[in-house]
Amino acid sequence: MSKRSTSASPKHAPALDESAHIYLIDGSAYIFRAYFAMFKASQARGASFTRSDGTPTGAVMTFCNMLWKLLREGLDDGKPTHVGVVFDHSGESFRNEIYDAYKANRDEPPEELVPQFPLIREAVRAFGLTPIEQEGYEADDLIATYVAQAKGTGAEITIVSGDKDLMQLVGDDVSMYDPMPGNERRIGRDEVVKKFGVGPDKVVEVQALAGDSTDNIPGIPGIGVKTAAQLIEQFGDVETLLERAGEIKQNKRRENVIQYAEQARISRKLVELDSEVPLEHPLEELGSPEVDGKKLIAFCKAMEFTTLTKRVADAYGLDMDKVAADESLAPDGEPAEDADDDETTDGAPGPAHLATHRAKAIRDIPIDRDAYETVTTLERLNEWLARAREQGYFAFDIETTSLSAMRAEVVGVSMALKPGEACYVPMAHRKADELDFGDANGLAQVPRDAALEALKPVLEDDGILKIGQNLKYDYLVLLGLGIEMRAIDDTMLISYALDTGRGTHGMDELARRHLGHTCITYKEVAGTGKAQVTFDLVPIDKATAYAAEDADVTLRLWLMLKPRLAAEGMTAVYETLERPMVPVLARMEHYGIKVDRDALSRLSGDFAQKLGALESEIYELAGEEFNIGSTKQLADLLFGKLGYPGGRKTKTGAWSTGARVLEDLVADESLTEAQRQLPIKLLEWRQLSKLKNTYTDTLPDYIHPDTGRIHTSYSLGSVRTGRLASTEPNLQNIPIRTREGRQIRTAFVAQDGHKLISADYSQIELRVLAHIADIQALKRAFAEGLDIHAMTASEMFGFPIEKMPPEIRSRAKAINFGIIYGISAFGLAQQLGIPRSEAGEYIKKYFERFPGIRDYMEEMKAEAHDKGYVRTIFGRKIHFPELETATQAARGNFERAAINAPIQGSAADILRRAMIRMPDALAEAGLSARMLLQVHDELIIEAREDEVEPTIDTAVQIMSAANEPAVDVSVPLKVDARAADNWDDAH
């Protein structure tokens, strides 16, 4: 018995007579249906249904909203006088004694739902009611018994449920009401007839014959609801039918009825509700709908339901601030870092305990690569999938011919159901003539199309959780095959949410770190270098060991890491900032961006010509030919033979030839005009060779042969601040600063009839800084739309903003950037080309003018030292384990990173939130526009020409409000957007 059950004091309800109206609410069914129908769907859209300590509360909230509405307003026919909220008792019911497979095919409840069951019972108490449940009985039986007893009183009865198993109870004074949000409906006799083809009194007969796969009620094979209704119409009931089965005309049907007669009798017992349960809470004790506002507010506050708290306070004219959260249910404040001795209020082990307990148990199960199964038939694959369906979750991995998802062909898939229980399903392996696999390595495998067809419904089922490592890859490959994965968890992203800064999040490293296990490397199975083969040529036995191990390890990592999310209060970060990025990014990568190959080719030609001319001039000036691209040869020549004054050295002691050194030579007044020509030409050559080699020569190779577009890959979990990184190719470093560089941008174009829209945040990091450090002067400047660098310069150097000399403004700009980067006198001096002492003076002056900034910096340093991490405004943690061990010299670097991380990271989180909402926002606005690229503070969207204006409006709207409603930002987020035919003109 719960500690608090004694404190629940049911109020006295009026007498039960003809004027009474009883609501019997089927709590358990509602929770499940609400969860699958809406809570999960909203979650997939990125909505947060998690309390600040990570406890999932979506189902509790839905339930409370339903109950609130029900008690306050009643249903379509007035308010109730008596209310009972009824739940299934956990564990088996008497039906399992009749038929041990009853409900045996039910999935375990979803992980997010489990901690919510006790909370929902608490919710019922908060409404002043007693949750009704009884060991050995299901909610339906209790409801049936209440109905049977209430009938004698003449009261009107409404069963609040949409469950067809309760339809047998409908009668003169008894109807049902399905409370599913958006699908509310009254269910009376007519609705029952529509569903079962017979009246409520014959429903059990029909159900007995037709069976029910969700409850695992067998029924009679070959008979569905239609046939069952027809048979019952003819024979009256199951028993009569079985006696006179010989009269059935259809041969097969008759045989089945006779053969499965006993099964039908059992089924009837299973579906018929027990209306004679000895009630622990008799009918007279049903509660009243009157609510104690304070008690309910205390509960809602503990759950952090802001909207409902307000609604309740308004309804009762109470001041919500004056009611404290129910402490026995509220989060404990700082979530438990340490995984020891935490307990929930019911004394059950909490998430932190679960996390450590799981970790230990999983590490103890050895990994045996020889135990994995190779699935070679479709039948066997379907058996695995059926088990996955039954379990409700499984680990999953695709093997393909390419690391590039857009070019990958599926070769096989692996899956794991439990630690050590994994298989590989080869689909498209082939023999290469030059390799002898031997006889034992035949190519028995499941044809690809058939295998994918079997997989598709499971992958797309949002009731079956697919667990993977870096699932964006699999998602993208499958998207190309017309499969849209739903219900996913990604171990890489879970690890990233938990452990950013504590190492990388690749599977091999996670396996080593958490399981003490070294995975087989890809090279071990596929070879290395020139001898490396694609996965379809890997022998199937090796492939099984490799692929099934991946799935096995992924599952184990998930079992270990997932409970840590709740234990460490990171569930919301994972579910709102990480997981929803997978489908969004996969689609952006899938669409790609159109690139004008010919334009790039022309540029390459131009650059080549100019480079040729420059080379000749450089050889002429140098007096000899050499490899200009070789820094070593160049240094030898410049500082050796030609005697130029050497500037800086690199960290390995070599003379530096970087742009800064060459620029210094150009400006060196001790050199002659003629001597300055060589560094000038070298700088030009460097710039052009960079543009040619890195961009115009390389980008065309990334144009996909089928789509004519470039499909970059965005990496999640690789940047410690939460930013994305773009690879193969990197489209986040396309040139913009020089005229020649911008020509490359013009080659990124919209497709025919479309425009590219570039929407970017203005000064987002400085705005975030102004907010976090709470700097009034900066906040005011942003609110008034001032030129922030000019304003800084004005504050520091005293010039009026309107007459600011450009060079003063640019100094202030450098300082502002320096602040974001965790300023040092050394760095600022280098940036501005001034003595370090002078830079130090600037910084001193800045801090005098903006002391809050210095306070912020000191705070971040202290927090990073004390706690080992800093946080973004959305709660993402960035760990700095290095600070504990760093030497004095190295410490400054980490401290600057800790200062920068909340700024860069919060900005990155804002971008993520905008990106996650954008596709739905565009679709809801009826727009066909698509996000194509993200460049840290900029989104590139492709829109049809006739939709450009509304697309810009939507994008700006979403981006400007991306922080809401999770976090208030005390500075406006300004977004600029424009459209053009190419990226350069749009930016």
Added chain:
DNA sequence: AAGTTTCCCTA
């Protein structure tokens, strides 16, 4: 063939 260094492109 694989790893490291230098340089340079982006926010």
Added chain:
DNA sequence: GTAGGGAAACTTG
């Protein structure tokens, strides 16, 4: 001073 990716040269195995 923050956060990245990547080409080419160079070093090491």
